[in-house]
Amino acid sequence: MIPRPRVRSTLARAATHLLNSASDLLGDDVVGRRLRSALLRASGARLPRSSSFHGGTYFSRAANLRVGENCFVNRRCYFDLEGTVTLGDGVTIGHGVTVVTSTHAVGPTSHRAGAVTARPVTVGRGAWIGANATVLPGVTVGPGAVVAAGAVVVDDVAPDTLVAGVPARAVRRLDGADALETARRARPTAG
Known part of the structure; x- marks a missing residue:
């Protein structure tokens, strides 16, 4: 007889494999996002219904993913989930x-x-x-921080700070007004 935790682990890994294989096929419409989220949850991820992932994203161990409310993950991301x-x-x-x-x-x-x-x-x-x-491993990106496109983050990012570059360095502090304006301008083309 196979112990129950082992069966759950095997089923979660099978769901993760199915998720990674079918992610692009599901599309990014409402149905595709819901199916992708259901597969993530079946794989052991903690994912509320208010958060969504677009297609093409790869998860090595979805059970190590913890997602808060109202999160959005765009296409073709890679989550190495050996750690949480x-x-x-x-x-x-x-x-x-x-x-x-x-x-x-x-x-x-x-x-x-x-x-x-x-x-x-x-994050x-x-x-x-x-x-x-x-x-990169061990990094904490603080609340309200912005990591510029193409940056490589090797150290923790302070809250409400814009970082950019390789390796990422602080460019400036974002106060509430700056953060709102940055988000307003960038959101239509947010990547």
């Missing part, structure tokens, strides 16, 4: 964003990529990660 990824309420993730939670210890000369370790990633309430940005 937590998205606070109102987070927006642009096209092609990569979130990585696994890293390697430095190994010996014969094989430098040593043992894999997982470090969680947290705070209301933050926006621009198109094709990369967030």
Whole structure:
């Protein structure tokens, strides 16, 4: 007899595989988004009905995904979920964003990529990660922060701060008015 936790784990992995295989086929209309969300939940992700993921996004271990209310994840993102990824309420993730939670210890000369370790990633309430940005293991993006398109985030991002570049560096603080204006101008073409 197979123990129940093992059966659940196997079913969750099967649902994740189905999700990754069918994600583009489901489309981004209401039905496709609902089916994708149902598969994410079946895979063990914590995902409220108010949040949505568009197609083409890959999840390595959906059970390690924690999503707040009213989040939006655009097309073709990659979530390496060896560690937990937590998205606070109102987070927006642009096209092609990569979130990585696994890293390697430095190994010996014969094989430098040593043992894999997982470090969680947290994106705070209301933050926006621009198109094709990369967030690396162990990073916390503070509430209300903005990560510019194409940035590579290697260190924590302070709340209400705009970061850009490779590696990402603080460009400026965003007060409430700046943040609202930035969001208003960028939202129609938000990536």
